Amino acid sequence: MSRTYDEERRFDSVYKLVTLGEAAVGKTSLVNKYVTGKFQRDYHRTLGIDISTYDAKIGTYLFKLLIWDLAGQDIFRDLRTRYCQGASGGIVVFDLTRPQTLETAPRWVQAFRDAVGPEPLLILLGNKADLEKNRKITPEQGEKIASDLGLFQYKETSAKTGQEVTEAFSTLAIKIKESHESRRSPP
Secondary structure, eight states, rough: OOHHHHHHOOOSSSEEEEEETTTSHHEEEEEEEHHHOOOOOOOOOOSSSSEEEEEEEEEEEEEEEEEEEESSSSSHHHHHHHHHOOOOOEEEETTOHHHHHHHHHHHHHHHHHHHHHHOEEEEEEEETOGGGGOOOOOOOHHHHHHHHHOSSSSEEEOTTTTTTTTHHHHHHHHHHHHHHHHSOOOO
């Protein structure tokens, strides 16, 4: 069933968000946890892209979020540029137990900015916080990279437990809305 114009108008904002990062950092698991509230133990590699929609009530706002979960494998590099176009914001994800996934974060940020420009907002997520005994990256390291890259926030998440997952997506949506409103307001 298609939505009518009046049904679409009920949203305060509609945003396209993309998730970026190396393969197996938990991008798909984070999106699934946010959209369905469930965590799947079985890992299924994303091939190209998975698109989810979610109607999020955040404070007094109702957002429609179009979440494009991009594959992390290098074979999809050319497609990612196209998939990023039109995004309002992005989530760069790395695995707290695999330092090399944080080391590539600058590359993901640059690829996003090359595709959409500098204005869309990005957040950095250190995922798999539930694997504390396997952790190799400190919160301070994640915060420093986020700051060095000019990202507005760093959070540590767990798709398994749900730690900070809803907060990460909500924070990004609100920050995008505030950014859009400040650009429309006369000085």
